Amino acid sequence: xxxxxxxxxxxxxxxxxxxxxxxxxxxxxxxxxxxxxxxxxxxxxxxxxxxxxxxxxxxxxxxxxxxxxxxxxxxxxxxxxxxxxxxxx
Amino acid sequence: xxxxxxxxxxxxxxxxxxxxxxxxxxxxxxxxxxxxxxxxxxxxxxxxxxxxxxxxxxxxxxxxxxxxxxxxxxxxxxxxxxx
Numbered sequence: 001x002x003x004x005x006x007x008x009x010x011x012x013x014x015x016x017x018x019x020x021x022x023x024x025x026x027x028x029x030x031x032x033x034x035x036x037x038x039x040x041x042x043x044x045x046x047x048x049x050x051x052x053x054x055x056x057x058x059x060x061x062x063x064x065x066x067x068x069x070x071x072x073x074x075x076x077x078x079x080x081x082x083x084x085x086x087x088x089x
Numbered sequence: 090x091x092x093x094x095x096x097x098x099x100x101x102x103x104x105x106x107x108x109x110x111x112x113x114x115x116x117x118x119x120x121x122x123x124x125x126x127x128x129x130x131x132x133x134x135x136x137x138x139x140x141x142x143x144x145x146x147x148x149x150x151x152x153x154x155x156x157x158x159x160x161x162x163x164x165x166x167x168x169x170x171x172x
Contacts (some may be wrong), residue, residue, distance in 0.1 A: 007096040007136075014129055015103045021125055022106035027118045030110070034121035038128045045096070045132050049139045058139065061147035065135055068154040069128050075161050076124055076161045087117055 003048050013039025017041065021060030027084045031077060042066045093140035097133045104129060120164060127157025 015039030021030045046066035053059035090098075096130070110122035131150045138146035 004092055009090055009130075011096050012101050014100055014132065018103035018106045018129065021122050022110055026123065030118065030121040034119065034125040037125045042128065042132060045136065048096075049093075049135060051092055056144070058144040058147050061144075062135060062139075065131060065147075065150045065154050068095040068151070068158070069131060070136065072154070073124075073128060077159060077163070079165045080120055080124065082119060083169055084121075086169070088135060 003051050006044050006048035006051065010041050010048060013037070014041035021082070027088070028081065031081055031084065035074065035077040041072050042069040042073075070089060091140055093136045095144060097136035097140060100129060100133050100136065120161075120168065124157075124161045127153070127161065131157065132171060 001039060014037055017033045020033030021037075024033065046062050049062045050059055053062060063084045104126060107122040107126045111119045111126070114122070131153045134150035134153060135147070138144075138150065
């Protein structure tokens with residue numbers, strides 16, 4: 001039950017972010033949706049996997065994947081935002 | 090099919106709008122789509138690994154999470170030099 005809810009929430013958030021990237025026109029608006037997609041969705045989906053796996057080899061790998069996405073995603077988002085600010089008039 | 094495989098299949102559909110943006114938008118506008126596509130693909134692989142119950146498959150999304158970060162940074166540097 002809780003796994004299904006977490007999966008549905010995580011996948012729904014990711015799909016909403018993908019649609020947001022498609023529907024927005026400017027690069028900085030698209031970056032907001034991309035930034036949300038690299039933090040919120042991975043946390044929910046990772047939690048769904050961890051409920052099933054708990055502390056196992058797969059669980060540790062899941063924690064690593066989610067941590068990498070959540071930590072490194074904003075770093076790339078900030079670098080992209082700086083680039084957009086430099087290049088756009 | 091279990092819930093993880095269904096979730097991975099539905100999440101794969103999220104790559105379609107990102108592909109449309111990558112094809113149609115200018116490079117700077119398409120860069121956020123490329124970054125999000127890396128995260129979505131890593132999550133799809135994570136869900137597939139859990140869905141197939143093979144712990145060795147979990148290495149693949151781990152490698153992709155690192156490589157998509159490196160790839161996005163390469164694109165950022167490349168676009169900065171091309172201005």
